[in-house]
Amino acid sequence: MTQTASQPQPGTQVILSFATEVAEEPKDFEHIKALAEFLSREGLIGNFHLTGDYARALKHKGRLDVVEALRSHEIGFHCNHHGAAPFMAGYLERMNWRDGTAEWARNELPGLHVVEELFGRRPVYYTTEFNKAPQSILASSQAGLPTIGYLDVPTRGHGAVWYCNALVPSCESAIGLERFFSTGLTPEADGHYEEKERFYRGKFDGCVEKLSRQKSTLIRAFQHSYKTYAVFPFERPKPQIYRDDDLYYAEHAHYLDLLPEAKYQKGFGMFQRIIRYYAERAAFTSFSKYRSGFHDNQGQWLSLRQLDDVCALLSHRLDAYVGDTLSVSPAEIFGMLVRVLRVYHEDGALPELVFMRNVIGPTAPISDSSEQVDVNKAELLASLQRIDRAIDADHSIPSSIEVAGATVGPGQWLQGLRSLYEATRENRSLPTVMLSGVNLPVIADEPFFMEETFTKASYPDGFEGRNVCQMCRLQSWSWKPAVVS
Numbered sequence: 001m002t003q004t005a006s007q008p009q010p011g012t013q014v015i016l017s018f019a020t021e022v023a024e025e026p027k028d029f030e031h032i033k034a035l036a037e038f039l040s041r042e043g044l045i046g047n048f049h050l051t052g053d054y055a056r057a058l059k060h061k062g063r064l065d066v067v068e069a070l071r072s073h074e075i076g077f078h079c080n081h082h083g084a085a086p087f088m089a090g091y092l093e094r095m096n097w098r099d100g101t102a103e104w105a106r107n108e109l110p111g112l113h114v115v116e117e118l119f120g121r122r123p124v125y126y127t128t129e130f131n132k133a134p135q136s137i138l139a140s141s142q143a144g145l146p147t148i149g150y151l152d153v154p155t156r157g158h159g160a161v162w163y164c165n166a167l168v169p170s171c172e173s174a175i176g177l178e179r180f181f182s183t184g185l186t187p188e189a190d191g192h193y194e195e196k197e198r199f200y201r202g203k204f205d206g207c208v209e210k211l212s213r214q215k216s217t218l219i220r221a222f223q224h225s226y227k228t229y230a231v232f233p234f235e236r237p238k239p240q241i242y243r244d245d246d247l248y249y250a251e252h253a254h255y256l257d258l259l260p261e262a263k264y265q266k267g268f269g270m271f272q273r274i275i276r277y278y279a280e281r282a283a284f285t286s287f288s289k290y291r292s293g294f295h296d297n298q299g300q301w302l303s304l305r306q307l308d309d310v311c312a313l314l315s316h317r318l319d320a321y322v323g324d325t326l327s328v329s330p331a332e333i334f335g336m337l338v339r340v341l342r343v344y345h346e347d348g349a350l351p352e353l354v355f356m357r358n359v360i361g362p363t364a365p366i367s368d369s370s371e372q373v374d375v376n377k378a379e380l381l382a383s384l385q386r387i388d389r390a391i392d393a394d395h396s397i398p399s400s401i402e403v404a405g406a407t408v409g410p411g412q413w414l415q416g417l418r419s420l421y422e423a424t425r426e427n428r429s430l431p432t433v434m435l436s437g438v439n440l441p442v443i444a445d446e447p448f449f450m451e452e453t454f455t456k457a458s459y460p461d462g463f464e465g466r467n468v469c470q471m472c473r474l475q476s477w478s479w480k481p482a483v484v485s
Contacts (some may be wrong), residue, residue: 012208012282015169015290016177016275017047017127017149019224021082023057025256029066031225031268036069038272049076049127049149052111057119058060067118074286076125076149077140080111083130084241092440093467097363097396104139108405112143125149125287128167132454133468134475137164138360147287150222153479154446157214160290160482162329164296164475165358167482169290173207174220175200177274178227180267181259187382193270200274208281210218215484218290228271229264230256242459294482295325300356302326307336307354308425314418318411318441322479328356329480330441334397334410335359337417342388344424345381359391361477362399365470366409372436373412375404377420380433397477409439410477444476 003433018035024027032048039046048070058066079088086107092100107313116122125281126140127149137148139165155161180196182188200388207219226232238253258264296450310321310328320354321328328336335357343351383403391397401413416435442451449472454465 012211012219013217013285013290014219014221014278015047015284015285016221017045017049017076017287018222019078019127020048020050020054021078021224022226022256023051023053025226025230026061027226027229027256027258029058029061029063031229033066033069034268035225036066036073039275040069042276042279044275044279044291045073045127045286046284047074047076047149047287049123049125050080050115050118051078051082052080052108052114053082054078055111055115059114059118071119074125074288075115075119075121075123075289076127076468077112077115077123077145078126079107079130082241083128087242087463088128088130088136089133089454089462089465089468090242090460092130092135092471093463093465097135097471100133100135101139101142104136105143108140108454109143112145132451132465132472134164134360134471134478136229141166147291148312149287149424151221152448154443154448155216156481157216157374158481159216159218159484160294162327162478162480162482164360164478167294167297168293169220169287170216170218171220172216172223173210173218174437175203175207175270176223177221178223179232180228181232181263183233193266197270198276201277204278204281204414219278221278226256228267238458240458281320288334293485295327295485296360297327297482301353302328302336302356303353304340304350304425307340307421310336310417310421312437314414315422315480318414318438319443322481323481325483326485327480327483329361329478330414331359331361331397331477332356332480334414334417334477335391337414337421338384338388339393341381341417341421341424343385344383350424352402360396361475362410363394363396363471363474364399366439366474367400367407369407369409370412370436370439371406371410372434373404373406374432374434375416376430377433379404380416380420387440399474403435408435411437411439411441440473441476441479443479444473449473449476 020032091103125147126145130136131148131151147165148166150171152170153163153168153170160167160169211217234255235257238255310333336354340354371373397410400407412435414435415437420430420433443475451469454468455463
């Protein structure tokens with residue numbers, strides 16, 4: 001029988017997630033509780049990412065009922081103060097990589113700990129708008145949050161990618177289930193709710209059709225709760241939370257105007273019908289369960305035959321390697337070739353196996369030079385111990401390398417390593433190694449990595465996020481598709 005959009009699509013999955021962040025509005029607690037209880041009655045899983053402030057407010061207000069309603073669902077972390085001071089993107093913009101990740105830990109871990117304390121278990125994913133800065137991704141992964149809840153990183157049709165050593169599920173089929181009403185408090189026109197429901201059903205069916213032509217099976221449905229129970233867009237100015245002189249939402253002037261209860265309930269009823277429609281056609285899942293469907297990224301050993309295949313790809317383009325059970329980022333290829341050739345230089349033979357270190361891309365600007373440099377084989381080999389130790393120390397590949405009186409970028413150096421490795425495998429003499437080529441992977445040409453500014457009206461005046469975007473572009477070196485297990 002021919003598959004149609006109205007029939008279940010085998011393997012289609014839905015991650016339904018909720019930004020749980022408006023800690024100063026009691027109505028938010030009631031809405032989140034109602035969401036969690038509805039999903040539990042339907043036997044469906046929801047994913048709720050809480051700010052540290054939201055968790056503190058639940059404790060302060062004694063809302064054990066909300067906590068209990070959330071316990072049967074996936075819990076994530078949504079940053080400590082939802083971007084309030086200190087402005088996360090601001091300090092990541094100003095600081096070098098090492099200082100930025102350390103500052104992230106200092107500011108965010110208190111919020112992570114209070115969410116963990118509230119539920120007696122560690123959150124399993126991390127979502128914040130500031131993940132455009134890859135320092136936050138690496139730091140959160142090191143803090144035990146190995147999955148990024150939302151980031152519009154390119155996936156090439158795969159269900160997830162690895163980026164800065166974190167798993168990022170695809171966001172290419174996303175549906176925001178939150179705008180149920182007309183602007184303001186004016187009554188909706190006849191047929192408004194029916195039209196909205198048809199829209200959300202059609203959006204879902206379109207995503208199913210799109211996924212039928214891709215390797216991904218994932219639809220992302222999400223909601224910002226205040227957009228369902230309050231007037232939105234806001235009739236009163238929303239406070240400027242991205243500042244340096246305030247900290248908590250509770251200190252801000254009230255800005256939410258609540259919808260009449262009957263109007264809210266009408267929208268919530270529509271939400272329930274939409275969810276049931278989705279559940280008839282797809283399986284709802286959690287971030288942790290979805291992650292378990294992919295091969296892990298750690299503890300990988302490669303044979304030289306596998307490394308041969310990786311280098312065969314590299315000879316055509318600087319890109320991630322993807323096999324049936326293995327995926328390797330350009331940065332990881334760099335680390336393996338440095339180690340293999342270092343062992344060859346020190347022991348006189350290539351090792352039988354090489355460990356794939358999960359190193360990330362450069363953390364400082366890459367040299368602008370793209371001129372070809374020819375280097376003596378012995379001189380190149382002699383430099384590998386120093387480079388290898390630096391990779392271990394920094395957990396990243398170098399942004400530039402001094403050799404033969406010149407400076408080359410990591411792409412040029414990597415192509416030289418690749419040619420020397422292949423010559424060694426084939427027992428060919430290669431007294432001079434040519435260092436040439438591009439210094440960024442092909443994925444860096446995707447719009448996500450090409451952006452030059454990261455800002456919006458609510459960010460502090462003058463903030464453009466140019467260094468954030470540069471760091472993001474450099475970490476295209478750490479990008480690779482996740483392989484289904």
